[in-house]
Amino acid sequence: MDAWLIETMRHAGQIALDFFEGTFEVKTKPDGSPVTTADLAVDRFLREQLGQRYPEDCLLSEETEDDPRRSESRRVWIIDPIDGTSYFAARKPEFGVLAALVVDGIAEESVAYFPKMDILLASKRGEGAFVNGRRVRVSPVTGAQAKVACKPGPFQSLNTAPQVIKNNALEVFRVITGETEGCVVQTSPSTGEHDYAWASIAIxxxxxxxxxxxNEALRYNKPIRKMPPVLICSNRLVHDTILAGVRRLQSST
Incomplete structure (x- = not known):
């Protein structure tokens, strides 16, 4: 694991937490989503730190203008200064600071830090996924016992989880750590690569x-940085079953 990246993300999380426990301003972006002074402060910090350490790499952030060099760069850092800004603005703890390194369109390492809950997930290709230093693996459960989380909506009939979390990042996190066996994520028009690059390598x-x-793996650093409207995350064992259910419901509407 990249100790420097982990420490940098902890520092970024602390910046967010200082605002969360203090004062901040909330504005509305052109797409209707909220942005706070905390988002912008964390964005500045991560841009400075990553720019100094990896000056040849490009960076894609939710909160700043796109870098025209990005399409020609093999290495791109994709960051979300505060994922779950609406939760942050409401002073709810379900927010995180996300960063992932993408090489040739594939996520290779990431850190997702949820500072109010002090949960840090670090992942790197070939090295595993770790939560607060403890290696985590998906659940081996399959069949009728599998817990699949689906929010209210077109895929709600597939839900078998006793609890569904509103924050998509934390719902994916539950699959990564083996708490559930799968989830169906419906993205919004404002959902971008910054929301899920971290999760691809972690899962x-x-x-x-x-x-x-x-049933295609997700690629990043695309010209248009939006995500597909529906994502399926699983322990592999139940993936085909969830996918079949989603397709069945899509074809019936």
Missing amino acids: EEAGGRMTDTN
Whole structure:
């Protein structure tokens, strides 16, 4: 694991936490989503730190203008200064600081830090996924015992989880750590690569899968940085079953 990246993300999380426990301003972006002074402060910090350490790499952030060099760069850092800004603005703890390194369109390492809960997930290709230093793996459960989380909506009938979390990042986190066996994520028009690059490598290193409804693995650093409308995350063992259910419901509407 990259100790420097882990420490940097902890520092970024502390910046967010200082605002969370103090004061901050909330504004509305052109797409209707909220942004706070904390988002911008964390964005500045991560840009400075990553820029100094990896000056040749490009950076893609939710909160700043796109870098025109990005399409030609093999290495791109994709960051979300505060994931779950609406939770942050409401002073709820379900927010995180996310960063992932993408090489040739594939996520290779990431850190997701949820500072109010003091949960840090670090993942790197070939090294595993670790939560607060403890290696985590997806659940081996399959069949009728599998817990699959689906929010209210078109795929709600697939839900078998006793509890569904509103924050998509934390729902994916539950699959990575083996608390649930799968989830179906419906993205919004404002959902971008910054929301899920961290999760792609984390779920793989924990032994699971995350795909679109074509059963294709997710690629990043695309010209248009939006995500597919539906994502499926699982422990691999129940992936085909969830995918079949999603396709069945899509075809019936």
